[in-house]
Amino acid sequence: MGNKLIEPRKIQGFWELTPKEEALFENMLSSLRAVFENNCFLPLDTPVAEFSEVLLAKSGGDVDKEIYRFTKGHADICLRYDLTVPLARFVAGNYNLLDFPFKRYQIGKVYRGERPQKGRFREFYQCDADIIGEELPLTYDAECIYLYKPCFKALNLDVEVEISNRKLLSGLFAGLNYSGDTADLFTIVDKFDKLSREDFIKELLGKGISETDLDTVMRFVSTKGGIEEVKNWTNLVPNAEFYHGIRELEALDSRLRALGMENYHYNLSIVRGHNYYTGTVFECYIKGKRNLGAVGGGGRYDNLCKNFMDKNLQGVGMSIGITRLFDILKSENLLSAEENVGVKLGIVTFEETLKEGLTLMAKLRESGIKADLINETKSFKAKMKEANKRNIPFLLVLGEDEVKSEKYTLKDMQTGSQVACTFEELVKSLS
Amino acid sequence: MGNKLIEPRKIQGFWELTPKEEALFENMLSSLRAVFENNCFLPLDTPVAEFSEVLLAKSGGDVDKEIYRFTKGHADICLRYDLTVPLARFVAGNYNLLDFPFKRYQIGKVYRGERPQKGRFREFYQCDADIIGEELPLTYDAECIYLYKPCFKALNLDVEVEISNRKLLSGLFAGLNYSGDTADLFTIVDKFDKLSREDFIKELLGKGISETDLDTVMRFVSTKGGIEEVKNWTNLVPNAEFYHGIRELEALDSRLRALGMENYHYNLSIVRGHNYYTGTVFECYIKGKRNLGAVGGGGRYDNLCKNFMDKNLQGVGMSIGITRLFDILKSENLLSAEENVGVKLGIVTFEETLKEGLTLMAKLRESGIKADLINETKSFKAKMKEANKRNIPFLLVLGEDEVKSEKYTLKDMQTGSQVACTFEELVKSLS
Numbered sequence A, B: 001m002g003n004k005l006i007e008p009r010k011i012q013g014f015w016e017l018t019p020k021e022e023a024l025f026e027n028m029l030s031s032l033r034a035v036f037e038n039n040c041f042l043p044l045d046t047p048v049a050e051f052s053e054v055l056l057a058k059s060g061g062d063v064d065k066e067i068y069r070f071t072k073g074h075a076d077i078c079l080r081y082d083l084t085v086p087l088a089r090f091v092a093g094n095y096n097l098l099d100f101p102f103k104r105y106q107i108g109k110v111y112r113g114e115r116p117q118k119g120r121f122r123e124f125y126q127c128d129a130d131i132i133g134e135e136l137p138l139t140y141d142a143e144c145i146y147l148y149k150p151c152f153k154a155l156n157l158d159v160e161v162e163i164s165n166r167k168l169l170s171g172l173f174a175g176l177n178y179s180g181d182t183a184d185l186f187t188i189v190d191k192f193d194k195l196s197r198e199d200f201i202k203e204l205l206g207k208g209i210s211e212t213d214l215d216t217v218m219r220f221v222s223t224k225g226g227i228e229e230v231k232n233w234t235n236l237v238p239n240a241e242f243y244h245g246i247r248e249l250e251a252l253d254s255r256l257r258a259l260g261m262e263n264y265h266y267n268l269s270i271v272r273g274h275n276y277y278t279g280t281v282f283e284c285y286i287k288g289k290r291n292l293g294a295v296g297g298g299g300r301y302d303n304l305c306k307n308f309m310d311k312n313l314q315g316v317g318m319s320i321g322i323t324r325l326f327d328i329l330k331s332e333n334l335l336s337a338e339e340n341v342g343v344k345l346g347i348v349t350f351e352e353t354l355k356e357g358l359t360l361m362a363k364l365r366e367s368g369i370k371a372d373l374i375n376e377t378k379s380f381k382a383k384m385k386e387a388n389k390r391n392i393p394f395l396l397v398l399g400e401d402e403v404k405s406e407k408y409t410l411k412d413m414q415t416g417s418q419v420a421c422t423f424e425e426l427v428k429s430l431s
Helices: A019-038 A061-066 A084-093 A138-146 A148-154 A166-175 A182-189 A197-206 A211-221 A227-231 A240-258 A322-331 A351-366 A380-389 A400-405 A423-430 B019-038 B061-066 B084-093 B139-146 B148-154 B166-174 B182-189 B197-206 B211-221 B227-231 B240-258 B322-331 B351-366 B380-389 B400-405 B423-430
Strands: A049-051 A069-072 A075-079 A102-111 A123-133 A159-165 A264-267 A277-286 A296-301 A314-320 A345-349 A371-373 A394-398 A408-412 A418-421 B049-051 B069-072 B075-079 B102-111 B123-133 B159-165 B264-267 B277-286 B296-301 B314-320 B345-349 B371-373 B394-398 B408-412 B418-421
Touching: A019 A102, A019 A123, A019 A148, A019 A322, A019 B019, A049 A084, A069 B069, A084 A102, A084 A123, A123 A138, A123 A322, A138 A148, A138 A240, A138 A277, A138 A296, A138 A314, A138 B351, A148 A159, A148 A314, A159 A166, A159 A240, A166 A182, A166 A211, A166 A240, A166 A277, A182 A197, A197 A211, A227 A240, A227 A264, A240 A277, A240 B351, A277 A314, A345 A351, A345 A380, A351 A371, A351 A394, A351 A400, A351 A423, A351 B139, A351 B240, A394 A400, A408 A423, A418 A423, B019 B102, B019 B123, B019 B148, B019 B322, B049 B084, B084 B102, B084 B123, B123 B139, B123 B322, B139 B148, B139 B240, B139 B277, B139 B296, B139 B314, B148 B159, B148 B314, B159 B166, B159 B240, B166 B182, B166 B211, B166 B240, B166 B277, B182 B197, B197 B211, B227 B240, B227 B264, B240 B277, B277 B314, B345 B351, B345 B380, B351 B371, B351 B394, B351 B400, B351 B423, B394 B400, B408 B423, B418 B423
Parallel strands: A159 A264, A345 A371, A345 A394, B159 B264, B345 B371, B345 B394
Antiparallel strands: A049 A075, A069 A075, A102 A123, A123 A314, A159 A277, A277 A296, A296 A314, A394 A408, A408 A418, B049 B075, B069 B075, B102 B123, B123 B314, B159 B277, B277 B296, B296 B314, B394 B408, B408 B418
């Protein structure tokens, strides 16, 4: 053809599934959307690109390196790297139109130009639910944590949530004989799960934690259990911030119980990576699969819109790492079978029954059955081969006899068994 | 705060709805997804960005100006401007993994850097369903046209499809005393609807159509009606391509009738803007609202992957301009009421009934009722005000008596009427 061919390359690290996997992923997203809406969250869909001035308003240098940034005409533009800054821009820009507390969920793609590696993507989905308001009691923190229950139920998964409150750790550090930057200590505690005990201790000592304080810190970050285990700390750290944190967890706990939340416990080593969290923090795991890592998390933050308006708005949010979760379910073979997506019944026609085959196909689809004609241009043998290759579970060969009698032979391609049935019986057995 | 505020600007022309509108738009998308999957199309979700080499493989200079293009490291990248080129890249790159005919739908954002104006967006959604295969009989063209019926039914709209075949116009032009480029004539015919009769004739004459041929062309492009009106032309244009086009429309028509398709007719002025169409072409309108313009269209094309592989794959596809459609429904007040989205029941608690209010809220949500607590930190009066402002249709004030008796008073905020009910009655009347 004299046509120079171009290699059909996709950019590495950009998320793309096969159509059958995508059907399962879409099912996952619609289940989550239904849960969020049932829990009174409204959807938001912000642009994938924003002005750089807006997106980079608060970020440090780290984000800059990872970001997709470009100019178009005079506009300096970035692809969004999370859904939180766009939420802040939206709330500030539409402040007078919104009802508060404003509960929104957003499922959308975000972009990070880092080197792609296993489990890390450059384009991937985030799924966030946040509640924004001028004064948000702990009820809303409880609501965000509770939300994991119906979300995971809708995905046919069991969830386990681990909860802490950043005020505890700040209070604890404030009470220590420590002169360094406590932000460094938060960063170390965030790695408690990933480091060996020895390396963790080495890092703490390296940042100047004294041998005397080390024991307290180690006992504190190792604390896991119910609210009683948390309350045991009440009088051990004489610090107002610490005490405030304990009281917040107590208030949260009674609300979680009122909501009927199960499958949660406290883990005082939870801090979350983002420094904008100010109180409640939590992470979630697939129950019994903690080794696969957190598949969601969130917490309480203050002053969401501070870069855009002179109004102090609080927020609390939860998120599910759906790209990562799907990736895990796929590699652990926990996805519902792919066979359930796609064509259910293949219809094989002959030249003289093509029209009747189309009518039957349309009627079946209108009855909710995924029926599809096998390409009419092929020979009978090739049609059977196509049905086999495509793993279509049921087949119907439509001859003139079938058209006349309105009795169809339904063939189960797995077992090879055949049953004769009317249209109604066809619909019933395929539903 | 000493904090320089940044104006929370969104890039002009990028599509963003209010959360209540977005809830309606999401409903529209899920209805369409369900229809596509029921009709045996599988979903595809390709990256928003692709290598420029891939995306611009076949485009002319026009696209270049409109495109968002940038570099990241060594990569030359574009935001996609349609979903067809990514489909071609996907099919060529995954050729051995796919079953043919490959039926996929995709709903996704596309980007065009043109000057924004009413009804034109820089970031907007496209919604495409295509069938790709090595040999596709007209049955697949019929299937794509038929698809408008369940799609529009799912959106509670009536559709009207207008159909033609590009072979007719090519055959007609080939038979004329015309020496110019027929592509120019296609471009003029594409404007038949938009130009006045006088301007249309002026353009044809300007391109060198003779006065003798003008009458034939005018009668041809004015032809509208059933298949009989099309067949009337059979012997009037002695050209093999023209005759081929007529036979294709006849074959298409019998298949459309077999599928039970209604609400379609032939309009021989339909050519579609894209030059890649080679046979069947069609456009769709909201029935009775043709003046609002086409809200979808599609047709038959050849050689989808020619830039990426040495294999001739045919395709036929339909699309719905969902951003435009939603925009029209909004401005024509044809959207289902926004009141149906968001909170259905507001629960007003007191300090002593907060926990019971949370339990009730969770139980109601688990029964499918969108119940939400009114922010507990407000005074009773402020809570009532909030419920009113947010247009919550029903309200339940939970005092200690209600908790004890498990009898609730449900207040209709529209009529002011109140009824006493048990939990079950509450669920029933709010469902």
